[in-house]
Amino acid sequence: MAAEGVLCTRQFIDSAGVGAVIGGLKTARQAGGDLRIASLTPQVASVLQLTNLDRVLRPYDSVAGALGGG
Amino acid sequence: MVAEPGVSLTAPTEPASLDRLHDLLGAVWAAHEDVGQADRMSFAIAVTEIAGNIVAHAGGGRSLDFSVRIWVGPQHLEAAFEDPGQRVAVDLSAVEMPDDLAESGRGLALALRSVDHLEYRREGETNHWRVIRRRAGA
Numbered sequence: 001m002a003a004e005g006v007l008c009t010r011q012f013i014d015s016a017g018v019g020a021v022i023g024g025l026k027t028a029r030q031a032g033g034d035l036r037i038a039s040l041t042p043q044v045a046s047v048l049q050l051t052n053l054d055r056v057l058r059p060y061d062s063v064a065g066a067l068g069g070g
Numbered sequence: 071m072v073a074e075p076g077v078s079l080t081a082p083t084e085p086a087s088l089d090r091l092h093d094l095l096g097a098v099w100a101a102h103e104d105v106g107q108a109d110r111m112s113f114a115i116a117v118t119e120i121a122g123n124i125v126a127h128a129g130g131g132r133s134l135d136f137s138v139r140i141w142v143g144p145q146h147l148e149a150a151f152e153d154p155g156q157r158v159a160v161d162l163s164a165v166e167m168p169d170d171l172a173e174s175g176r177g178l179a180l181a182l183r184s185v186d187h188l189e190y191r192r193e194g195e196t197n198h199w200r201v202i203r204r205r206a207g208a
Binding site for chain 1: 092107111112114115118122170174176179180184
C-alpha cells in the first residue's frame with residue numbers, strides 16, 4: 001500500500017496544531033493513505049500524550065521507521 | 071508603590087502575538103535557569119492555549135489588546151491574563167478532552183492537564199485567566 005506522508009519540523013505544537021494533524025490524518029486515510037509522525041520533540045510528544053492523540057497516531061523514532069512501518 | 075512582579079506583554083488578538091508570547095517565555099527561562107524542563111514545557115503548553123483561546127475568541131471578530139504577566143516564584147510559575155473581550159461561557163470543572171478524532175475543542179482540556187490550577191473569572195467588562203504550575207520538588 002502506498003503511504004502518503006506529511007513530514008514537517010515543528011518544535012512546538014498546540015491544540016490547534018493537534019486539530020490540523022487529525023484533519024490531515026482523516027484526509028489521508030479517506031484517500032487510502034496514511035499520515036505518520038516521527039522524531040518528535042519532547043514538547044510535541046507530551047502534547048500528543050496529553051490529548052490522547054498517541055492512541056490514534058503512533059509516533060515513530062525516525063522518518064525511516066515511519067516510512068517503513070506497516 | 072510596589073512594582074508588579076514578573077514580566078508582561080500587551081499585544082493585539084492576532085496570531086503573531088503568540089510568537090511574541092513564546093519570545094517572552096524564552097526570556098523568562100533565560101532569566102530563571104533553575105526552572106526545570108518539564109515545568110517549562112507544561113507551563114508553556116497551558117499559557118499558549120489560554121493565549122490562543124483569547125486570540126481566537128475574545129475579540130469576536132474585531133481586534134483588541136490583551137495582556138499577560140508571567141512570574142517565577144520559588145515554588146510555582148504563574149501567568150495572569152486580562153482582556154476586555156466577550157465573556158467566556160465555560161465551566162472549567164466540566165471540560166473534557168473531546169473524541170480522539172475531533173479536530174477542535176482540546177485547548178482548555180490540554181491546559182487543565184498541563185498545570186495545577188487554571189481559573190477564569192469575569193470582573194466588570196474584563197476577562198481574567200490565571201495559570202499556576204507548581205514547580206517540581208516544591
